[in-house]
Amino acid sequence: MWRRWGDYLYAVLVLVVFGAEALALIVLSLAFFARIVGLLAYGRLIELMIAVVLLTCISLAVVMMHVLVYMAMSAYRERSRKARGQRWTELFVAWMFDRTVELPARFPREAIDALLELRETIRGEDGVALGALIEARGIAAKLTKRARSRRLAARLHAIEGLAKARVPSALEVAYELLDDETPVVRFMATRVIARTLAAFPGLDRRRFVTALRTHELPGGVVEEALLLLDDAAGSVIGDLLSVDRVPPRLARAALDAVGRATDTNHDEVARAVVHFVAHPDPELRAAAMQAAARMHLREPALTELIAGAAGGEIEFVRMQATRALGVIDQERALRVLWERLRDVSWWVRRAAAETLPTLGPPGLALLTRASNEHPDRFARHMAHHVLMEAELGGAP
Amino acid sequence: MSTVLTIVLIFQYVVLAYFALLNLGYTLFGYLGLRSIVVYSRELSQITLRDLLARESYKPVSILVPAYNEETCIVDSVRSFLGLRYPEFEVVVVSDGSTDATVDRLIEAFALLEVPAVYRRALPSAAVKRMFRSARHPNLVVLEKENGGKADALNAAIDVARYPLVCAVDADSLLDADALLRATRPFLEDENVVAIGGTIRPLNGARVVDGRVVELAMPKSWLARLQILEYARAFFSGRAGWSHFDALLIISGAFGVFRRDAVINVGGYLVGTVGEDMELVVRLHRHYRERHEAYRILFTPDPICWTEVPTDWATLRGQRNRWHRGLWETLWTHRALMFNPQYGRLGTFAVPYFLVFEALAPIVEAFGWIAMPLAIALGIFNTSFAIWFLILSVLYGMLLSQLAVGIETLLLQRYPRLRDRLALFAASFIEFLGYRQLLVFERCLATLLVFRRRGVWGRMKRAGVTHEQAAP
Numbered sequence: 001m002w003r004r005w006g007d008y009l010y011a012v013l014v015l016v017v018f019g020a021e022a023l024a025l026i027v028l029s030l031a032f033f034a035r036i037v038g039l040l041a042y043g044r045l046i047e048l049m050i051a052v053v054l055l056t057c058i059s060l061a062v063v064m065m066h067v068l069v070y071m072a073m074s075a076y077r078e079r080s081r082k083a084r085g086q087r088w089t090e091l092f093v094a095w096m097f098d099r100t101v102e103l104p105a106r107f108p109r110e111a112i113d114a115l116l117e118l119r120e121t122i123r124g125e126d127g128v129a130l131g132a133l134i135e136a137r138g139i140a141a142k143l144t145k146r147a148r149s150r151r152l153a154a155r156l157h158a159i160e161g162l163a164k165a166r167v168p169s170a171l172e173v174a175y176e177l178l179d180d181e182t183p184v185v186r187f188m189a190t191r192v193i194a195r196t197l198a199a200f201p202g203l204d205r206r207r208f209v210t211a212l213r214t215h216e217l218p219g220g221v222v223e224e225a226l227l228l229l230d231d232a233a234g235s236v237i238g239d240l241l242s243v244d245r246v247p248p249r250l251a252r253a254a255l256d257a258v259g260r261a262t263d264t265n266h267d268e269v270a271r272a273v274v275h276f277v278a279h280p281d282p283e284l285r286a287a288a289m290q291a292a293a294r295m296h297l298r299e300p301a302l303t304e305l306i307a308g309a310a311g312g313e314i315e316f317v318r319m320q321a322t323r324a325l326g327v328i329d330q331e332r333a334l335r336v337l338w339e340r341l342r343d344v345s346w347w348v349r350r351a352a353a354e355t356l357p358t359l360g361p362p363g364l365a366l367l368t369r370a371s372n373e374h375p376d377r378f379a380r381h382m383a384h385h386v387l388m389e390a391e392l393g394g395a396p
Numbered sequence: 397m398s399t400v401l402t403i404v405l406i407f408q409y410v411v412l413a414y415f416a417l418l419n420l421g422y423t424l425f426g427y428l429g430l431r432s433i434v435v436y437s438r439e440l441s442q443i444t445l446r447d448l449l450a451r452e453s454y455k456p457v458s459i460l461v462p463a464y465n466e467e468t469c470i471v472d473s474v475r476s477f478l479g480l481r482y483p484e485f486e487v488v489v490v491s492d493g494s495t496d497a498t499v500d501r502l503i504e505a506f507a508l509l510e511v512p513a514v515y516r517r518a519l520p521s522a523a524v525k526r527m528f529r530s531a532r533h534p535n536l537v538v539l540e541k542e543n544g545g546k547a548d549a550l551n552a553a554i555d556v557a558r559y560p561l562v563c564a565v566d567a568d569s570l571l572d573a574d575a576l577l578r579a580t581r582p583f584l585e586d587e588n589v590v591a592i593g594g595t596i597r598p599l600n601g602a603r604v605v606d607g608r609v610v611e612l613a614m615p616k617s618w619l620a621r622l623q624i625l626e627y628a629r630a631f632f633s634g635r636a637g638w639s640h641f642d643a644l645l646i647i648s649g650a651f652g653v654f655r656r657d658a659v660i661n662v663g664g665y666l667v668g669t670v671g672e673d674m675e676l677v678v679r680l681h682r683h684y685r686e687r688h689e690a691y692r693i694l695f696t697p698d699p700i701c702w703t704e705v706p707t708d709w710a711t712l713r714g715q716r717n718r719w720h721r722g723l724w725e726t727l728w729t730h731r732a733l734m735f736n737p738q739y740g741r742l743g744t745f746a747v748p749y750f751l752v753f754e755a756l757a758p759i760v761e762a763f764g765w766i767a768m769p770l771a772i773a774l775g776i777f778n779t780s781f782a783i784w785f786l787i788l789s790v791l792y793g794m795l796l797s798q799l800a801v802g803i804e805t806l807l808l809q810r811y812p813r814l815r816d817r818l819a820l821f822a823a824s825f826i827e828f829l830g831y832r833q834l835l836v837f838e839r840c841l842a843t844l845l846v847f848r849r850r851g852v853w854g855r856m857k858r859a860g861v862t863h864e865q866a867a868p
Binding site: 001002006007008010011014015017021022025026028029045050052053056059060064067068070071152153156183184187218219220224227228346381382384385 | 405406408409412413415416419420423424426427430431433434435436447453511512514515516529534574583584585586587697698780781784785787788791792794795798799801802803805806807808809810812814817821
């Protein structure tokens with residue numbers, strides 16, 4: 001972890017010191033060349049050299065002094081800020097329990113940090129009250145203003161503050177920042193929106209769905225944002241997946257979030273998952289089958305689709321279908337899994353062996369039988385291996 | 397005589413121009429490194445890490461630990477890996493034909509039980525003798541195999557690994573608790589990322605409790621202190637700068653995270669080289685550039701890995717000899733990249749830089765030292781110029797060291813005492829009083845021996861770091 005205080009100043013100091021040194025080195029090189037071709041007297045060259053040595057001495061002293069002063073000051077500052085922050089936290093906690101507790105008119109920096117940290121930790125009604133305090137005292141407005149700063153470091157710091165604050169007034173600037181040219185700003189803005197929507201389920205989510213569709217965000221960032229939505233995730237995922245011609249990158253992220261985000265067991269999501277299990281894109285098909293398994297989705301329409309996919313041509317689809325067999329009719333699943341234990345792919349055989357114990361005692365019994373009686377040697381090995389792992393507690 | 401004088405003058409000019417260019421490069425990288433830290437410290441904040449953990453938005457990781465005769469440290473290292481803060485990971489230890497009690501120590505400490513060695517062999521490796529799983533830690537796998545070298549052991553570990561990301565670490569290394577969370581984050585944010593390197597810091601002198609570094613103190617050995625400066629310069633300046641240009645050629649073997657499928661696609665680690673870490677990274681670059689596929693290989697300044705650095709001359713010389721041979725081997729294997737614009741800035745800039753300013757640097761420096769007595773013998777030695785030039789190069793070296801040390805003070809975990817700072821300042825001067833020259837000699841030797849000793853590792857003697865257990 002890095003200190004966020006003093007780094008900017010040090011970067012400026014380094015730029016100045018080394019800028020001067022770089023210039024000095026260039027001048028020295030040119031002077032030396034001039035000396036070789038006889039354009040510069042030897043005495044002048046030595047004078048120049050001594051000047052560069054002196055400059056380097058001064059630079060070294062400046063950098064060294066800066067390091068020592070920074071060491072001492074940052075240590076002192078951290079100690080004192082920690083103590084003051086602790087006092088502010090205690091005051092805000094007291095205010096949470098008793099709203100008549102008087103708060104000072106102005107909040108210094110450590111008070112703002114303590115308040116944002118507390119807001120980050122406290123959920124529910126008290127959390128909302130802290131959010132209201134953040135807005136009422138103009139902290140959110142100040143952060144919003146800094147989020148539009150031209151300095152990247154300041155902008156990122158402010159966006160992080162808004163992510164902690166989770167206040168509705170931050171949404172406008174967050175949507176605006178989705179168009180920022182710096183990727184990390186866009187990613188952090190996405191998180192601000194997701195965290196705020198999670199804190200205020202009544203807020204309009206359709207704008208977020210549109211923003212996700214129209215901005216080129218990486219799948220991982222979209223998936224994380226969906227997971228951060230908490231109870232709001234189900235409807236956003238449902239909206240994303242039900243849109244015609246949803247970009248594959250977005251569909252994949254949404255399917256990956258299904259069953260992992262809270263409250264995604266919506267009818268709309270279930271219908272979308274069934275739809276994607278039959279999708280022509282194999283990656284989406286595989287992701288949908290993983291989602292169905294996570295949701296424990298028992299849709300009759302899935303039986304044929306998943307059982308069929310388990311015998312398909314593409315290895316990774318076959319593997320995901322094999323893992324998803326747990327959601328279909330058990331008798332059929334056991335038959336298909338026995339068959340998949342002798343698949344040509346090591347990964348599919350492993351998936352089949354690992355899925356069997358998840359089907360309860362019949363599955364475990366079949367796995368035990370397979371380890372002894374399966375006609376395929378590789379199937380027997382895999383079943384034996386997974387059984388041993390299960391005994392050691394290593395089975396997934 | 398005038399011809400000799402001209403040659404000496406031209407040589408002096410070449411050396412000065414070389415010195416100026418090299419230091420300009422270091423300066424630029426130093427600034428870029430610092431700039432990346434300013435941004436990085438804000439973009440990967442604590443709330444981001446909390447979100448990652450709470451929402452389980454992550455990619456699972458297999459930690460690969462090749463071990464050869466590591467009986468003194470393997471149990472503590474594995475314990476520290478198992479204690480990492482990460483939702484889903486496994487530790488794959490490969491004993492690469494160890495002749496000591498490495499495997500016995502592991503069996504005893506982690507209640508290992510032998511299991512059938514069933515895994516998919518995507519990469520070739522020497523024969524696996526036994527495979528173990530732990531009765532206490534479901535996410536620990538141990539392989540015992542015939543000796544085949546570090547690269548071979550890593551290939552076997554990749555075969556056994558079951559997660560999409562693999563993290564190669566040294567058996568004597570310790571990772572910060574959040575190191576995996578930080579290192580894997582870029583893989584989520586950018587689908588084109590194929591590899592990430594982190595910062596390596598010397599462990600010597602640190603207080604380690606339960607496999608975590610809790611306090612830093614300056615090691616007693618000056619040799620270790622000098623290496624603190626070297627590591628700071630290399631990681632806080634050099635690598636961050638190269639990463640900025642998308643031309644990072646080295647991810648340290650002590651800590652690097654890779655996409656497993658990418659490593660398998662390029663054929664895994666190259667066996668028979670001592671620079672397998674650099675070679676793999678260059679091969680990855682080459683693979684993607686030749687196919688015109690988008691990819692990124694990055695350095696992030698803060699997942700931190702701690703490693704024990706040598707405290708005796710013999711081990712240090714052996715290590716530097718090996719590193720330098722590794723560099724030459726990689727440059728030779730991938731000579732097609734040299735000055736080849738087809739490979740973009742990699743071919744036109746990064747690889748030539750490594751040839752001229754890294755591989756050839758000790759030779760140029762050695763020539764400088766040899767030229768001095770030669771010039772004295774010829775009666776053309778200019779004492780005042782030589783002295784001023786020497787002072788300038790020492791001061792500039794010290795300045796670059798202090799820049800990196802200054803970056804280190806920005807870390808929350810830094811050397812906290814004033815006397816540590818003064819020791820580091822002294823070390824930046826002391827390194828010019830023989831240390832640097834000896835290593836230049838060793839690297840020259842490595843250059844001469846590169847083809848004769850191809851793939852030869854040598855032995856690393858470890859002083860061992862004292863691990864404490866936290867009070868119950």
